[in-house]
Amino acid sequence: MELTTEEKIITAARTIFTQKGFNATRTRDIADEAGINLALLNYYFRSKKNLFRIIIEEKFDELFGMIEPILSDVNVSLEEKIEALAANYTNLLLVNEDLPFFVLSELKSNEYILEKVKKNTRMLSQPVIENQLKERGFTISTLNFIMNIVSLILFPFISKPLFVSTGLVKEEDFTNFVMNRKQHIPTWVMNTLK
């Protein structure tokens, strides 16, 4: 591998921060995972918090970057929007299972992230959706529509530890489970509109 020390640290930080969150992460664990000396972490990134910002920014964009472009496109029908969201998110989260929990968790405890959300809050795709719902004669509120879509897509990933530990879903079946849901969610959501 041809990673610089800096890249090794970031890679390790990404792994451990997303797994354990900011507070539960030890700088020593990052150093070990990266195979470097502890002091190097502070030498390159000044502080744990600084390093964390890089990761959370990256993860945040991964999770929320796609939703706005899809929802606000007037040329994409409601059906196509749900399909695109279900497909893209499921694929993303299957290789990044900790992502939703991580972001929601840090949002609760991290001042900095709250600010970031508020800035990027042109999540105002609402008008477009509102129009499309009205045009088709659907009476559901835009907020409920969005909440339902996001719930059905994200919640299985957030609650996976619960469902696996109860035995309701087997670890090895989880991928198939969400891949299958991905295909049903558009129908389910459209059916709620009638």
Added chain:
Amino acid sequence: MELTTEEKIITAARTIFTQKGFNATRTRDIADEAGINLALLNYYFRSKKNLFRIIIEEKFDELFGMIEPILSDVNVSLEEKIEALAANYTNLLLVNEDLPFFVLSELKSNEYILEKVKKNTRMLSQPVIENQLKERGFTISTLNFIMNIVSLILFPFISKPLFVSTGLVKEEDFTNFVMNRKQHIPTWVMNTLK
């Protein structure tokens, strides 16, 4: 107030543990919240972990205690089951907003809770639901049926910080938002079955 020292500590622990989780909670914060000396906490409960067990056990039962009796009752129709779950959970969580996130979070990091889940895993109301779905000619899998209900009910509480910080939901509207959803969820879920 007529609380014993022991009760004051438990009350304080409940507040702080559910808000911050096990790791982020400081025994000193519990002591302060309870208005007692730090050493009393160990005098009465031996350790932080011990105190935590009492709280998590309690909260765990609150969150999962109701689901099994409702789902496994053969005399309760599918519609009534969804209604009961939506109503009971919404009411419970409105006065306990941190509960779902807290339990899911601790489930990920707490060995002890995993064991507790596995024991109480006679969450095998599956056969009853499976029958009721089959009888009515619905082809959705039992697992998807349960996952959809739970997602639609719980996710708004888990994602509240996100939706509030984006401005999609105003803090003061949240109660109305979920009270309104509570009434729609049974219809939405039944519509996914067609």
Added chain:
DNA sequence: TTTTGATTTAAACAAATGATTAAATCAAAA
């Protein structure tokens, strides 16, 4: 009142942990 055991307090300990320091090493430029 005296005694006894439970309760409470202030102080301190030990381990964990983020950060810093000073010295060692290395690689490129002169």
Added chain:
DNA sequence: TTTTGATTTAATCATTTGTTTAAATCAAAA
């Protein structure tokens, strides 16, 4: 080869935090 600046290391520091200790206080029994 020597020099210079970047990189890396081992050791240490300071703070936080769960827990313990020893003494003080209090309330009930004798």
